[in-house]
Amino acid sequence: MSGRARVEIPGNGEEPLEEWIHIADKILQECGRECTAVVMGPVEAGKTSLTAVLANRSLARGIPTGIIDADIGQADIGPPGFVSLSLPGSWVIWLRLLEPVALRFVGSIEPGPWRAGL
Numbered sequence: 001m002s003g004r005a006r007v008e009i010p011g012n013g014e015e016p017l018e019e020w021i022h023i024a025d026k027i028l029q030e031c032g033r034e035c036t037a038v039v040m041g042p043v044e045a046g047k048t049s050l051t052a053v054l055a056n057r058s059l060a061r062g063i064p065t066g067i068i069d070a071d072i073g074q075a076d077i078g079p080p081g082f083v084s085l086s087l088p089g090s091w092v093i094w095l096r097l098l099e100p101v102a103l104r105f106v107g108s109i110e111p112g113p114w115r116a117g118l
Contacts, residue, residue: 020050024057033063048076048095055092069095078103 027037037054039047051067058065069077069084076095078084082105086098 016046016049017053020046020053021057023050024054027054028057028061028063035063043074047071052092052095055088059088059091067092067095067098072106081105081107 027035031037039051039054041047055065055067065088067077067086067088069075069086072081072083074080075082075084077086077098078100082100082103084100084104085102086095087101088098092098
């Protein structure tokens with residue numbers, strides 16, 4: 001770390017983990033063993049972290065869990081340009097560590113239109 005860097009301890013209300021746990025537990029309580037949850041939000045809002053918490057809370061209850069990564073521009077589970085599915089069987093620490101069991105390419109592999117002079 002540079003000379004001006006510092007580490008801060010989050011103050012009251014600044015740590016989102018308790019809120020994510022509460023949200024995950026509420027989702028699981030309301031939908032039971034068969035549930036589909038979609039996590040959406042702006043960049044750097046905590047979508048991946050909330051997804052990991054939700055998966056872990058689900059797995060802790062013995063509920064089979066699947067995670068679909070549809071952020072094709074910033075993919076975590078599969079390569080960019082793909083919608084990816086993972087079926088974690090144990091604790092999810094980081095989505096990038098999950099193995100995809102299915103991948104679907106989104107886009108085109110055909111070259112764009114050719115124009116003379118380019």
